[in-house]
Amino acid sequence: MKMVLITDLVFKVDTKSGSDNENTLHWLCDWLRFAESSTVFGSYETCSYLLKLTEKNPVGNFLVKELPGQIGNSLFRRIVRPYQALTIALRFLLAARKCDHLLIHYSGGRSAIALFLLPFFSTDAKTVIYDRNWGVGSKRSRTEGLLRLLLGWKFFTRRSQILIYNEPLPTQTAFKYVVQPLYKKIHAEEIRVRKFTPCIKFLHTGGLDPEFQPVLACKLIRRLVVEGYPVKLHFHCKGNDSERKPVEDFIKRNELEGQIHLHSIPKNGLSLQVFREAHFFLYLVRDAVWPISIAKAMSLGCLPVATPVGCIPQLIGDNLERGILTIPDPEVMASNLKGVLNNEPLYAEKANAASLYSARFSPEKGRREILEILNT
Structure with missing residues (x-):
């Protein structure tokens, strides 16, 4: 199976405190392990860490497509941004034509481009990890509000699975509840009673x-x-x-x-x-x-x-x-x-x-x- 992963997760290599992002990258790496070959679109730091994880447990052919970062000052960025977004969209569409499974990890940023393109990807198997709070009253930008409306539309999510952390699930069948594993070496076991004394x-x-x-x-x-x-x-x-x-x-x-x-x-x-x-x-x-x-x-x-x-x-x-x-x-x-x-x-x-x-x-x-x- 050929898989394409699109993620805009930000990860700093010098983070040593066991951040949530580090755990999520371990999870994404587990998805890649089921593919014979993988193409990953992401930031340099994120791709580097995924490569480091896969060196210990190879996942077949692993191709990195680094997404361009922010460029120039704010005025220049405003001018270039539409062309940059179009370039990224074309790269996503071309890569998805040659894959068996498209995995979009949405955590904001440029991965939103992939979600807007969801019905246009030619692959028959698409999975979206919506790494945001889907619950009522959650904070969201205008982009996320629009995306949620689109993801609730059956035509938009055809041939797709939308994984969210919240229950109850939306009525549409494309949605599934998912739990992110915990990759720290912790073994759940029956604990001894902790007394409330002295404090x-x-x-x-x-x-x-x-x-x-x-x-x-x-x-x-x-x-x-x-x-x-x-x-x-x-x-x-x-x-x-x-x-x-x-x-x-x-x-x-x-x-x-x-x-x-x-x-x-x-x-x-x-x-x-x-x-x-x-x-x-x-x-x-x-x-x-x-x-x-x-x-x-x-x-x-x-x-x-x-x-x-x-x-x-x-x-x-x-x-x-x-x-x-x-x-x-x-x-x-x-x-x-x-x-x-x-x-x-x-x-x-x-x-x-x-x-x-x-x-x-x-x-x-x-x-x-x-x-x-x-x-x-």
Whole structure:
């Protein structure tokens, strides 16, 4: 089978913290393993990393077609952009004529060109990984809004499969629910009960920028401290001075130096032991695509406390059996947590359920699902 992969995923080779993009590239590489020959359109960094992965496990002939990056200043780019887009579109169409399966990984950017061309590709087998939040109320640009309208049109998606992370699925049969595997070497197993003494540990790894609402996490800890709970919050994330300042000011203003701690990420990445030692994992984002960090926390028995955005409700479960969903309000969050904080057996039950559920994130299961999709 000849496969063409189109992706606009941005990946920096010097990233060592186990980013979501790195995990996604491992997943895309698994798709390529089922092809005798592959042609990849992507950025130089992304293609280089895919080549590095395939050197360890060859996937047959591997041809790289680097997409042009941004050029010149803004005025020059505006003039050149239409011609550049036309050139890219022609390259996509010509490559797809000679392939058996076209895989489009949409994460924004130039891969949108491939989606607009979807009904014009001559190949009979087309798969789109929509690496964005399909859920109601998700953030989207005007381009993504238009693409979603087109993908909901049966004529536009004929001979195509659209893979999304959110349930419930749109009524159109082209859509399928997909789970991205977790490629870190983590083995889900029944965890030992983590006692709430001498303290209850919360973990936050998302970031210190406003998108991850670190100050909201601090407000939650302040509320729990006021109510007498022995809690501590550990931030393990990157952040510049302007992002750290609001958090540091809040800690100092509320005298929470003993309860909230800021840690930097070491060069060799964040240790999994950090997750194993924590009781709760805070993921208070305003929007989410595929939350690798939640999957990682669940696999290590660290109970997620998250906002109900993107596909997070599916991971937590309809009956909240694998975590806690909450609106971004410290009073409500504290109230939702009390039922677990006051009941250690209930906490252990939920954490264990989360760990066992994470077995569905295994790469082996992911490869079986890829094979099923390719054979559909």
